[in-house]
Amino acid sequence: MKVIYYGNTATYAAYTMAAIHIGIYDEGKLPCLDHILRQWELCFIHHLQKGNLIYMGLDDGLREIYVIGCGRHGKVLEKIYNGLNSVYDIQEEIQLVKADIGEGWIGFLISLFQHFPSIEPIVKKLFIRMYKKAYPLWCKKVRREKEKIKEGKKL
């Protein structure tokens, strides 16, 4: 089974949720400040990179976890992937998970930083604050998705 976390960008909510899912980040425990700041750099450098399925790793049930940035076209992406499964007779199940929590702010912060590079410390502080606020919500959603997958497996 493949689990694909998709968001407006691949580098923020989708990346963090996938990292929580496979255990890179602890559920219920915030990553250290250094990791958060590195993710800010990742967001800033690669926020425009959309449409590439990025492999993150395997989870505890040996499911492949991917992330993808697809702008605001997640619904279309779901239809495309499900359609491709029938066109190419791909038997492996896929689960697409919308990772949009807190995504709205990241674009704003990046453009703010691009226009006013001198306010970097403020932007970084804002990023950390938002990240800390969104992290429990990401954990909750990942937990729910994992339960859904397990229930689906039982059925």
Add this chain to the structure above:
Amino acid sequence: MKLFYHCFGGAHTSITCAAIHLGYLPMDRIPDCREFIAVPHYDKMEDKNRGTPIYIGRDELGIDIYAIGLKNACHIMIPAIKSYLNVNNIQPKDILFVESLVKLHPITSIGGFLSRKLNLVSVGRPLTIWGIRRRYSVFVEIVSGVKESLYRHIGIS
């Protein structure tokens, strides 16, 4: 090999190109309204199913022809499709995408909106046909170009 004609909604222009490609619509003249209505899947794609590839048929070279609506995000969706096929060990070189988004009269877009979004088919569908008939030669040109390069690529003269 599979060839996807893609447009915004997957209901009109991509279906028209696929229909010309497969000979459902003529290349030497402008078809009348009834011929358009007789084309399978013309003005049928529902908004909620946008993105689902529709199989239209197989051409004389054995290529499967599909129509698909990618909204205005083909620059994101085409790499997304290719990378998905890649992770499933399917060669992306066996898949071709042809953009069939032709600049049409605004009336055509209004027709598409009325028919697909508001379900006013009896009003919207004739408007889309009217718009496509006006620029039919452009669609024929696209398909001719595609067929020419396919023949060249596959090596049949």
